Amino acid sequence: MKTRSTVIFLLIVVVVGFISYAAINGVNLGKYEITTVKEEMDLGLDLAGGVYVVLEAQTDATGPELRRMMEQTKAIINQRVDGLGVSEPNIVIEGEDRIRVELAGVEDTQKAIDMIGKTAQLQFVEPDGSVVITGEHVREATATFESVNGIRQPVVILELNDNGTDDFAEATGRLLGQPIAIVLDGNAISSPVVSSKITNGQARITGQKDIEEASRLANLIRAGALPVEMKELESSVIGPTLGLESLDKSVFAAMIGIILIFLFMIVFYRIPGLIADIALTIFILIILGVMIGIGVKLTLPGIAGLILSIGMAVDANVVIFERIKEEIRSGKTIRASVDAGFKRALSTVLDANITTLIAGIVLYNFGTGPIKGFGVTLMIGIIASMITAVFITRLMLKLVVTMNITKNTKFYGA
Template structure:
């Protein structure tokens, strides 16, 4: 029994050490590969440097109509940014009428804003470049389903002027089944062939569409026809050197703070403090690997939330250890004190974690930008801290005590 519990303690310790090494240096064993965390975790604009801009829709539209306008515009912005070659841009709604764009790694703010902020130009062209109609003459564009094949198609409707122009063009192109090129910002987004004259201004685009691809094309066509103006309300550039300095200082500060906490736990609680330090290391690793797996973008507020959640993880251990000390002073054995200490502490830990988690949900729901990042990081940290305190710390403590390596209650802070 003693050997079994000692093996459990040593095995868990070795696993934590292995993943700690993998997080720092990476591991490559055959097909098994773990990249270093510095290469796996995405860095936000404030750490990597780059450009961000906030646009506001100049419209009185509300509700579903406003959401449709914003969704269409986001599709246009995304297409333009993809063409710039920016890796991992952030394009999100902010507030009711605003769109926030973050471009990590972009150095020239003016060129970036000129590229993504220009008015969308939608044109329907013949093969020789002749303009048939423009986006201003498109009334609606939406996804429908073919009544015969039940496949998704894109339905178009033009205004009266556009319908006449489109009828003339399709009458000319139908005999040869020539295509009409749909061009947005000088890039062809579709080139359907003309099979027949379309006299009523109502056309459909069919092909091997999925619902998603048909919806994307429909949004792009509508976006080019939108009369809504977007005003640039905020722009800022974060230099790469500033981001690197912020990251280095944040990491250094976090490392020093965590080290001081570990030393305090070790000297004050002794054996439980050592267990807490091992569990805290496991907690940090769990957080890092979750970030990498979920592709969480790490920002300065996110680092702040991580440090805050580290404090919460330590608090959970402090509550448990103080309960254990009380049981030991009441004359109970080590095993009984540990069981009773964990049982009595779990309610308090649950209450503190739940209240903070609710605050995180509220921040995530109603916050924007970096506030949402802070909230997400905090909620992940709360879940991980509860797991490490209740599962890992308890497993390590009970394995160590059952192995009978340390029997003196003084080494447990009593």
């Protein structure tokens, strides 16, 4: 039993050490290469540099009508940002009438700001470049299903106003078998082929692979038909040099804090403190792995949430170890004290972490911009904290007790 516990304990230490080294320096294993956390982690706007803009709709519309207009405007901005070549932009509707656009890593910031804020231009264009109708002639565009030869297919239904109906009827009569491109801000978003003359002001656009694609096309068309003026409330440009400098300083400060925590735990709790340090290392690796796995962008508030969750993890270990010390002082054996200490501390640890987890959920659901980043890392950290404190620390501490390194209670902080 003692040999088995020793082997398992040493295996855990070796694996954690290897993963930690690979996370910091990277490892090349022939066909397989483990890249560093720094290379894998996506950086947010405040660390990678870029631009963010907050826009407000200038309209008297309210309720569902306003919501629809904001969704249309968001779809237009998404379309424009795609043209900038920005990877993973953050475009969200804040409140009822505002849109926040965060573009990390964008190079031409002024071009981005100008493109985001301009009014959409929707045109239906003939093959020779002549404009048939524009967005002002489109009354409505909806995505739905229709049955063709017994098969349900997504389709976009266009409804035109009176002027648009006459112009479109004339053009579709001339262009049978030819495409009429739907062009938004100079980019063709669809090129349906005319199959018949349309005289009733209702056109059908087929060829979408699913209802999501049809809904996106309908949103873009509606946005061109129902543009809403967007006023720039706030904008900021962050240079990549400043972002990297902030990242370096934050990582340096975090490393100092983590080292001090590791030393504190060893000085005050000896063997349990050393085990807590190993568990905290696992905890940090779990957080970073989850963030990379689900694509969470690392931001300055996110780093703050990460450090706060490390503090919560330490706090959980402190509560557990103090309970163990109390059991040892009452005369119990080290093995019995460890079991009793974890049982007594469990409810306290869960209560503290669950209440903080609720706070993280609230921040994520109701916060905006950087607040969401803080909430995400805090939630991930709290869950990882409970896993490492309740399970990993307990497993490793019981392995050490089974190894019977020493029976001197001073080495357990008592």
